[in-house]
Amino acid sequence: MGASANKQSFDLPATGLRKFWLDFSESPTAVIALFVFLTILFIAIFAPWVSPSNPYDLTSVDIMNSRLPPGSEDFSGNFYILGTDGAGRDMLSAIFYGLRVSLGVGALSGLVALILGASIGLSAAYFGGRFETIMMRIVDIQLSFPSILMALIILAAFGKGVEKTIIALILVQWAYYARAARASALVEKNKEYVEAAHCLALGDRRIILSHIAPNCMAPLIVVGTLQTAHAISLEATLSFLGLGLPITEPSLGLLIGNGFEYMYSGDFWISIFPGVALLITIVSINLVGDQLRDMFNPRLQK
Amino acid sequence: MTAFILRRSLQSIVVLFIMSLIVFVGVNLVGDPVDMLINPEADQAEIDRVIRDLGLDRPVSEQYWYFVLNAFQGDLGRSFIFGEPALKLIVQRMPATMELALVSLLMAVVFGIPLGIYAGLKPTSKISKTIMAGSILGFSMPTFWVGIILIMFFSVHLGWLPSTGRGDVDTFFGVTSSVFTLDGLSHIFLPAFNLALFKLSSVIRLARAGTREVILQDYIKFARAKGLAESRVVRIHLLKNIMIPVITIIGLEFGSLIAFSTVTETVFAWPGMGKLIIDSIYNLDRPVVVAYLMIIVVIFVMLNLIVDILYSVLDPRVRIKGVS
Numbered sequence: 001m002g003a004s005a006n007k008q009s010f011d012l013p014a015t016g017l018r019k020f021w022l023d024f025s026e027s028p029t030a031v032i033a034l035f036v037f038l039t040i041l042f043i044a045i046f047a048p049w050v051s052p053s054n055p056y057d058l059t060s061v062d063i064m065n066s067r068l069p070p071g072s073e074d075f076s077g078n079f080y081i082l083g084t085d086g087a088g089r090d091m092l093s094a095i096f097y098g099l100r101v102s103l104g105v106g107a108l109s110g111l112v113a114l115i116l117g118a119s120i121g122l123s124a125a126y127f128g129g130r131f132e133t134i135m136m137r138i139v140d141i142q143l144s145f146p147s148i149l150m151a152l153i154i155l156a157a158f159g160k161g162v163e164k165t166i167i168a169l170i171l172v173q174w175a176y177y178a179r180a181a182r183a184s185a186l187v188e189k190n191k192e193y194v195e196a197a198h199c200l201a202l203g204d205r206r207i208i209l210s211h212i213a214p215n216c217m218a219p220l221i222v223v224g225t226l227q228t229a230h231a232i233s234l235e236a237t238l239s240f241l242g243l244g245l246p247i248t249e250p251s252l253g254l255l256i257g258n259g260f261e262y263m264y265s266g267d268f269w270i271s272i273f274p275g276v277a278l279l280i281t282i283v284s285i286n287l288v289g290d291q292l293r294d295m296f297n298p299r300l301q302k
Numbered sequence: 303m304t305a306f307i308l309r310r311s312l313q314s315i316v317v318l319f320i321m322s323l324i325v326f327v328g329v330n331l332v333g334d335p336v337d338m339l340i341n342p343e344a345d346q347a348e349i350d351r352v353i354r355d356l357g358l359d360r361p362v363s364e365q366y367w368y369f370v371l372n373a374f375q376g377d378l379g380r381s382f383i384f385g386e387p388a389l390k391l392i393v394q395r396m397p398a399t400m401e402l403a404l405v406s407l408l409m410a411v412v413f414g415i416p417l418g419i420y421a422g423l424k425p426t427s428k429i430s431k432t433i434m435a436g437s438i439l440g441f442s443m444p445t446f447w448v449g450i451i452l453i454m455f456f457s458v459h460l461g462w463l464p465s466t467g468r469g470d471v472d473t474f475f476g477v478t479s480s481v482f483t484l485d486g487l488s489h490i491f492l493p494a495f496n497l498a499l500f501k502l503s504s505v506i507r508l509a510r511a512g513t514r515e516v517i518l519q520d521y522i523k524f525a526r527a528k529g530l531a532e533s534r535v536v537r538i539h540l541l542k543n544i545m546i547p548v549i550t551i552i553g554l555e556f557g558s559l560i561a562f563s564t565v566t567e568t569v570f571a572w573p574g575m576g577k578l579i580i581d582s583i584y585n586l587d588r589p590v591v592v593a594y595l596m597i598i599v600v601i602f603v604m605l606n607l608i609v610d611i612l613y614s615v616l617d618p619r620v621r622i623k624g625v626s
Contacts, residue, residue: 144606145561145599146557148561152583153325155583156328156591236447237444237445240565241565241580243583263454268458271450272450272451272454275451278444279443279444282444286441286442
């Protein structure tokens with residue numbers, strides 16, 4: 001902790017964080033999952049620096065090195081711990097770069113969907129009336145269709161591409177956030193502090209944003225973690241089917257799809273390893289999300 | 303009861319109407335309908351003729367009206383690739399998809415309910431923990447990747463099961479299906495298991511949660527106090543009461559099995575309508591895409607309706623609450 005002059009300002013958030021960490025670390029699995037996820041996040045952010053080579057730099061990739069099995073070495077002495085793919089790219093580097101794309105698309109779409117969905121959900125709960133009825137009917141209808149179908153409808157209409165995939169993922173996800181935000185805002189809006197804010201004649205906008213919204217964050221964070229895992233998986237599926245990201249933005253799904261054609265010749269590593277990376281990412285996010293859900297669940301609180 | 307069914311049916315029609323509007327707007331207004339609905343190899347005279355035939359020079363509201371009118375007559379356009387009515391193509395491939403989805407559903411229920419009940423009855427045992435860990439994995443693993451692993455292990459490595467196609471089919475009581483031949487069964491096993499895995503996980507979780515809740519109820523304590531055999535308590539008192547959420551899920555999940563079969567069918571080259579839609583999106587065969595989306599929306603709305611009606615039969619509180 002910093003100098004004593006700063007002590008006052010540091011104390012409050014520290015106890016909050018410390019309590020959070022104490023609650024969180026009750027589950028060793030969740031701690032390991034968080035650690036794994038942070039490692040993956042680090043790799044994704046710093047992919048160009050931690051990768052052994054740049055898999056998309058055409059000058060350093062040699063087609064002669066294609067489909068080398070894991071642990072082999074090429075003539076110039078480069079070592080490929082996870083082997084190479086059909087174009088002679090180092091699998092490990094391709095996976096690092098793929099994580100970057102997958103996590104980036106997942107996080108961006110999740111964030112926009114969170115903002116969009118939460119605004120709709122919060123204002124639906126706050127204003128009520130016809131706006132609430134109509135919005136929540138739309139949410140109900142959308143949630144009665146599986147996410148892959150919604151994504152197929154959107155991508156069939158718009159075509160493939162990075163921004164189109166992100167739009168599709170946002171449109172698939174916003175309803176989950178809207179529902180969660182509305183549910184907790186309905187509870188919050190009848191509490192005394194909101195009444196107090198009304199008595200102070202604060203504007204609707206201010207009451208929603210700075211009074212109700214912060215108190216609805218816990219369930220939204222839980223939905224957010226689990227939805228992000230879902231979005232990453234959905235993007236991988238769409239890219240594997242060739243409907244999501246283009247070949248210029250190779251996400252993990254696309255890498256797996258590339259390996260699919262070599263599968264029958266027994267070159268298992270080309271699609272297995274990107275899949276393992278995808279699986280580890282999704283499982284670690286899900287486990288962190290599960291623990292967060294248990295922590296914020298009032299019924300399980302001691 | 304009649305009032306409830308009537309009201310729910312009316313709601314379903316509204317949803318159907320809205321979804322048809324979305325699909326219509328998606329294909330005809332977001333994209334360029336001339337691009338999407340006319341064969342790209344057509345010359346100018348052909349393009350003009352088709353624009354007139356399709357009524358693309360008419361106001362949008364009128365176009366939508368004709369789209370709905372034609373859809374009611376079973377005319378959803380003609381495939382560019384196959385030159386056949388889109389609806390016919392999809393209906394031809396529907397049995398293969400239905401069969402895959404049904405076998406998967408069966409697998410999910412037959413394995414999922416007993417495993418879930420076991421995990422709920424003995425939450426601390428090692429086996430239960432393994433089951434639950436497995437269900438988390440089943441939730442997290444992307445379907446298409448599991449499919450690849452299954453092919454690699456069972457078809458390429460061990461060479462036990464075939465990995466592509468539907469195999470021999472046989473007709474029994476007017477139903478043609480792979481499940482009536484040994485070869486067909488060996489073909490359906492891997493894709494069905496692949497498709498079932500995700501649902502299996504949710505059935506396990508649901509059965510476990512239901513069991514843990516029901517087991518604390520007084521009627522279970524009473525049944526045990528009466529000295530009934532544990533197997534009877536589980537089979538009659540427990541099973542009946544955890545069935546409501548499970549039936550809802552089975553109904554709803556059947557629809558999502560059909561939707562997710564697009565992925566499994568692509569991996570296993572299963573000749574169903576899911577593979578057809580992916581191929582059609584690739585080939586820009588828009589009439590087939592629109593027809594598929596409309597059909598699957600109808601299937602979904604019908605399933606939701608049936609589930610809601612079943613639900614209200616099983617649990618009268620639902621319809622009483624709905625009326626008041």
